[in-house]
Amino acid sequence: MLPFDYARATDVDEAVNLLAADTNASYLAGGTTQLDLMKDGVLAPERLVDITRLPMRGITRDDDGLHVAALTTMEELAADSTVVEDFPLVRQALLLGASTQLRNMATIGGNLLQRARCRYFRDPGVAECNKREPGSGCAAVADSARMHAILGVSERCVALHASDLAVALVALDAVVHLQGMSGRRSVPLTQFYREARTSPDVENVLVHGELITGVTIPFLPATATSGYLKVRDRASYEFALASAAVALVTQDGTIGQARVALGGVGSKPWRSLEAEQVLTDAPANEETFREAAAAAVQGAWTLPGTAFKVELAQRTLVRALRNISGVAQ
């Protein structure tokens, strides 16, 4: 790890000003990505601004939904009584991610900003990485590694966005609240991320110094059923090979509303309006689910190592829809 200055911010304005004044400065919250990548030599900020003491912690609810301050930890959000009762999708996605130790550290804002698990990105000894060094190429494409994305990718970059929570949140139409030098703004999470296909090195719409201050998660209709299904190499403490966040409102066997997002397969948390379109106004049955799954993976770009994910993602989505609709196989 290269030397850096450590500064602790006491209010949001101070934190934003410290960052904005220094293009080589980064925020430090839970540290589970930031410090890891600094140890690897992938990130080398000259200054870390510790934001963990900022008054941005806690969860409130109103008619608009759940308001989660950005420094709330994953464990705190999973344990929140409203999340337990009304957001099974969020709770499942949280508890299926990482370990308890990491969930006690990692914040909600930081979770959304976690960097790719791509081992080429994380190894500065690998020269070709468009995410680290724009224009240098992509070593992952030349290999047959399997832990990469198939949607929103190209030969320029196949890095996966590995957050489970973000997949649940794009399905729920969550909105992120930002504060920067030019003021505050709110961005739907579905419009927050950029695809590796077009911009490997720019992963989201944040400008330097902009801070995530919170997330609003709207309620689903009271009659909706929802769930998060994660498929992985180990039973616990592993990233997804494929995952699905789904919600349905079904009446008399017909689907009225549908939400579908996929994880483990996209360079960003992958909301599939195509799958939702197939599901909406269709009978809730196996055939509909399979058709929706096929629509969800349209346009997949695969490598020999990732080709299996096209089928796996479809089966994962079909099973997730089956689970929440009670449709037998």
Next chain:
Amino acid sequence: MAKALSRPRRTQVVGDTPMELSVNGRPYKLYLDARVTLLDALRDHMGLTGTKKGCDQGACGACTVHVNGRRVLSCLTLAAQCDDQEVTTIEGLAGAEGPHPLQESFVRHDGFQCGFCTPGQIMSAVALIQEGRAGSDDDVREYMSGNLCRCGAYANIVAAIREVASADGASAGRTSADGASAGSASAARAPRGGTDASL
């Protein structure tokens, strides 16, 4: 930089980032390089080598300690971030009456082979029981999954934890399969943000 405080028991100056930590109830005043992790601060600057450095990248759980009563990975925590915080390590578990029940249980059940992961396993297990997540073998496996044991002593680790959890809260072994809702186990759930003073 010097503050007018009652003089901490131990002071060490090897860098320019100041921090005051309470570790196992003992105050430390340190001036360290900003890069020093809590793990390295404990081992190299406080002489507390019970906490182990396994992967040093947040994957293995060997460095698990409690900060303000919650289990975290000390290898991915800067020491400076723990300024004014309460840290508990494996050295802080035993009381005047002897080892912590989990330490005794790990010995009784042979819950280790080489022993390198053991401090992290035990620190994680103490928190696990406080979280109310030790109500079934499956829950223990799920919520201990961040602590790897390359010797493969898992079966005995689960048995050691279950024995203490069952003794700790009479209902701990009979609560629902949903670990996080198993907080009814009497002594099992510590208040969030509480310290480990009672350990």
